[in-house]
């Protein structure tokens with residue numbers, strides 16, 4: 001319970017770790033959008049290369065990236081197989097009963113799989129190198145223009161940071177309640193699924209009740225410390241935009257322009 | 268001696284209830300708190316102590332009567348935030364008042380709300396955390412802290428706001444004796460050195476004997492008020508309202524019942540010891 005990592009943040013001091021969350025968020029957003037423009041070996045190659053360079057710049061052990069990909073491994077495989085079997089084009093490679101595999105279909109499937117892999121890799125990289133709290137800060141600042149049209153951006157970011165702060169507390173509490181229920185003979189770990197689901201109810205109810213009590217207390221404590229929404233508030237946590245942030249953005253824009261041009265030229 | 272004649276909070280004829288047409292939770296409360304004093308409020312569960320504290324801080328408004336803090340009426344909307352800044356409050360549950368993701372974020376939270384400049388925040392962050400001896404933990408997350416440590420962080424968050432009054436609402440009841448002792452020591456230091464007025468709400472009469480003045484509440488009323496030494500002269504009333512007497516007082520009473528001639532004055536263990544060993548030498 002003590003070495004619990006919220007989200008997946010892995011502390012470090014690499015180029016990527018030092019970047020401002022805003023530049024990272026913008027870059028990832030642009031990259032995830034732009035990936036749909038890629039449609040050739042060159043363009044996918046470029047994107048993949050960019051991703052690999054980013055991974056290198058994060059100085060993270062590769063197994064962390066692998067760990068991020070593992071949950072989607074099945075989806076990747078599934079997409080690949082479905083696409084290989086259903087897409088047509090180019091020369092037929094295998095024609096065996098119901099299985100038709102064509103060269104065009106194969107290439108297309110590889111692209112799709114690569115696309116998902118790259119998306120997962122860069123988002124994993126984002127969460128691995130950004131502390132959740134900076135993440136919330138970055139989102140608050142990036143979306144702050146929306147405050148003008150009364151979108152509760154500040155409240156949303158505060159909600160995010162408070163939920164993050166309470167995750168370990170609630171985990172501890174769940175653990176405690178689980179032990180308390182186990183002491184009363186409830187069994188969560190064995191038996192048929194239906195029975196186990198049923199055993200979860202007496203776990204959730206006290207958890208909910210205590211969460212509401214907590215929320216109530218917390219609201220009182222916040223108000224008593226002078227919290228009154230986004231009025232006349234200063235910020236303690238600072239976001240610092242440095243030259244490396246600008247460089248990264250320029251690089252991303254450069255990549256995007258190159259991709260668009262290549263798509264138009266059909267490279 | 269520091270001056271304890273300047274009233275800082277004035278409560279007169281206050282009535283409060285959470286819902287209309289029910290019994291009063293606070294009934295005709297009259298109370299003056301003086302600048303720089305240590306006031307203890309005690310009473311059984313549900314006697315209205317926390318409710319009174321919330322009134323003093325302007326978190327709830329009395330239905331009848333007035334409360335003024337530094338001559339500001341708590342019903343004055345324009346002064347409400349000044350009042351909340353003047354009165355700091357530490358709550359019972361250390362977990363449910365920890366807002367920030369880390370110790371420093373939590374201490375900064377109140378300062379952010381008051382719109383304090385970042386440079387000033389950093390300065391106060393350091394001094395307040397050093398005062399509660401938690402500066403080494405500045406980057407820790409709440410789940411890596413013990414209850415007592417969280418409570419100290421909460422206190423640091425309050426002193427960073429430089430309030431004139433700190434209300435401790437059973438702030439030490441979830442701590443072990445060691446944690447309790449160190450928090451009380453810290454508060455006493457703040458009370459003496461920084462001249463912060465302390466209102467300490469507690470069931471623990473052991474803690475109360477150190478106060479300058481105390482009030483006892485019962486069913487929403489103040490039934491006793493005065494110096495602990497005076498109030499503990501007669502012990503029956505405390506037991507009548509369901510409070511457990513401090514060890515010294517109990518011992519004092521037992522010894523008297525055994526026929527020893529002991530005065531009703533001894534409050535601290537040391538005083539009782541002194542009385543005991545001089546008992547026969549004076550006779």
Ligand SMILES: Nc1ncnc2c1ncn2[C@@H]1O[C@H](COP(=O)(O)OP(=O)(O)OP(=O)(O)O)[C@@H](O)[C@H]1O
Nearest residue numbers: 285286292310311312313314315316317318319437
């Ligand atoms: N939010 C609320 N809504 C309705 N009734 C409440 C609320 N909070 C407290 N009460 C009631 O007001 C009365 C006084 O409660 P209060 O919390 O002030 O007592 P207390 O002296 O602080 O007790 P404790 O020693 O248990 O903290 C209790 O009878 C309680 O049931």
Ligand SMILES: [Mg+2]
Nearest residue numbers: 316317436437
């Ligand atoms: Mg209470």
